[in-house]
Structures are given as structure tokens and as C-alpha cells.
Amino acid sequence: xxxxxxxxxxxxHLRRDARVKLTKLSRATRIPVSxxxxxxxxxxxxxxxxxxxxxxDFGLLGxxxxxxxxxxxxxxxxxxxxxxxxxxxxxxxxxxxxxxWDFSVEVVFPGMKEVEEFIEGVEEQVSLKGxxxxxxxxxxxxxxxxxxxxxxxx
Amino acid sequence: xxxxxxxxxxxxxxxxxxxxxxxxANTGIPLSTVFKIAAKLExxxxxxxxxxxxxxxxxxxxxxxVFIRADKRHEAIEFLQSSPSLNTLLRLSGDCGLYAxxxxxNMPVCQDFLEMLxxxxxxxxxxxxxxxxxxxxxxxxxxxD
Numbered sequence: 001x002x003x004x005x006x007x008x009x010x011x012x013h014l015r016r017d018a019r020v021k022l023t024k025l026s027r028a029t030r031i032p033v034s035x036x037x038x039x040x041x042x043x044x045x046x047x048x049x050x051x052x053x054x055x056x057d058f059g060l061l062g063x064x065x066x067x068x069x070x071x072x073x074x075x076x077x078x079x080x081x082x083x084x085x086x087x088x089x090x091x092x093x094x095x096x097x098x099x100x101w102d103f104s105v106e107v108v109f110p111g112m113k114e115v116e117e118f119i120e121g122v123e124e125q126v127s128l129k130g131x132x133x134x135x136x137x138x139x140x141x142x143x144x145x146x147x148x149x150x151x152x153x154x
Numbered sequence: 155x156x157x158x159x160x161x162x163x164x165x166x167x168x169x170x171x172x173x174x175x176x177x178x179a180n181t182g183i184p185l186s187t188v189f190k191i192a193a194k195l196e197x198x199x200x201x202x203x204x205x206x207x208x209x210x211x212x213x214x215x216x217x218x219x220v221f222i223r224a225d226k227r228h229e230a231i232e233f234l235q236s237s238p239s240l241n242t243l244l245r246l247s248g249d250c251g252l253y254a255x256x257x258x259x260n261m262p263v264c265q266d267f268l269e270m271l272x273x274x275x276x277x278x279x280x281x282x283x284x285x286x287x288x289x290x291x292x293x294x295x296x297x298x299d
Binding site for chain 1: 203
């Protein structure tokens with residue numbers, strides 16, 4: 001990325017509002033619409049821009065249980081555990097981690113009972129070495145990094 | 155939420171820049187109805203449309219998740235929320251009161267931040283994990299249909 005600061009500025013606007021119209025983005029960044037169009041396409045091709053997501057309040061949609069789960073498996077089962085978690089539609093986000101654990105999983109369910117059933121279901125498929133469950137009481141910030149164009153370049 | 159609303163929201167979850175025309179084509183829901191549903195969703199469920207970025211490719215390769223137990227939780231929250239490195243901050247149940255996901259350009263900056271966090275908020279325990287993304291924001295809203 002040749003002009004990193006300019007790219008970060010464009011990305012920060014898209015982080016703040018991914019549905020922003022290119023005309024509005026052009027006025028805010030003083031970059032021509034055609035250039036913005038080409039840049040956004042390039043970000044997608046290069047894999048810089050991975051997804052235009054919609055962040056919703058799961059609680060308002062009836063999903064009252066959101067949990068962060070740390071999981072570890074024996075070495076021979078690690079790949080299978082990753083595959084099971086990756087394919088699950090109840091897993092909102094999945095990270096590989098270190099420091100004694102293999103995966104950090106964010107799951108969303110109607111209630112705690114379903115969270116427990118999910119973990120039991122994983123254990124039926126893969127032998128787990130360890131698990132630690134944390135229920136999310138309140139979301140204070142989400143996808144905030146690089147979402148304030150005013151801070152780019154500071 | 156009605157099944158049609160879930161389907162529109164799910165399309166926006168997959169691609170928040172999708173045109174309403176594309177959503178109508180993918181779901182078989184009339185365009186005018188998609189417009190109405192999208193407007194209703196924005197009123198009733200505060201949706202934020204945010205692009206997900208590979209931060210490593212823009213100079214921030216260090217992504218960490220920190221489980222925090224702090225004596226001064228409010229100070230910890232204030233300190234974290236004021237940091238431009240913060241991506242996500244959650245209050246958790248149980249002993250581990252907070253979870254923060256942060257991004258840094260390099261290790262020394264990351265280490266300095268963690269030391270300041272410990273000093274500012276009387277952190278009793280901070281369990282730090284380096285994170286490598288497998289998938290994000292993938293929950294299927296239409297699951298219960």
C-alpha cells in the first residue's frame with residue numbers, strides 16, 4: 001500500500017460506516033469517487049478488506065446468551081476442533097490463540113442451556129483438554145479500532 | 155423478528171454494502187419490501203455497518219485478547235476506552251470482569267500498554283493471548299427460521 005495514511009483514512013471511514021456513499025466519502029477524504037471505487041476494489045482483491053459486516057445487538061434479536069469460550073485440544077485433535085468450530089453457524093467469531101489454549105470462540109445462543117449443549121456437542125466430536133466459559137454481560141465497544149477518521153495520522 | 159426481516163438482516167450481515175436490489179434478488183423478497191425492512195431494522199435494532207480489515211496488512215500485526223481482573227474496574231474501563239488500540243471491550247461474568255481486544259504495531263508498544271494498564275487500574279491478573287483470526291461476524295441470524 002503506497003500511501004498508507006490515505007488508505008487508513010479511507011478504511012477508517014468504512015470502519016465507521018461500511019454503507020457510506022462514495023460521494024460522501026469523496027467529500028470527507030477529498031479523494032475522487034473514481035479513485036475511491038478503484039481503491040476499495042483493490043482492498044478486496046488484496047484481502048485488506050475482508051468483509052463488510054453488520055454489527056447487530058443479538059439480545060434484541062432474542063439471543064440472550066453470548067459467551068467467550070477458551071478451548072484446548074490434544075495436538076492430534078486440534079485441526080478437527082478448528083474445523084468443527086469453523087463450520088458451526090452458532091460461532092460468531094473464532095480465533096486461534098496461544099498461552100495454554102488453542103481457540104477463543106464467541107458463540108451466540110437464545111440461552112445458557114444452549115451454550116452448554118453446544119460445548120457438549122463439541123466434546124462429543126473432539127476430545128477436549130480444557131475449556132473455560134465466560135458469559136458476556138455487556139458489550140462496551142465493538143470493532144472500534146481504526147474507526148475514527150479524526151485519529152488517522154496522529 | 156419475522157422470517158423475512160431475518161433474511162434481509164442476514165444478507166446485510168454477509169455484505170453490508172450489498173445493494174437492496176441484490177438483496178431482493180438473493181432472497182426473493184420484493185425490492186420495496188426490502189427497503190421497508192431495512193429502514194425498520196435500523197430503527198428497531200441499532201445496526202452498525204463496519205468493514206472488517208486484515209490489520210496485519212495495514213501495519214498492525216499484533217492482535218491480543220486480554221482477560222482482566224482489576225481492583226479498580228471503572229479505571230480499567232476508562233483507560234481501555236480512551237486507548238486508540240482498543241477494538242473490542244466486553245464485561246464478563248465471574249471473576250474475570252473484563253475482556254479487551256487490542257491491536258498494536260509492534261511488541262514494545264504492546265508491552266508498554268500492558269504495563270500502563272496494570273499501573274492505572276490495579277490489575278490483579280491479566281491473561282494475554284495472541285489472536286489469529288479464523289472467522290469473524292459469521293453468526294447466522296436466520297438459524298431459528
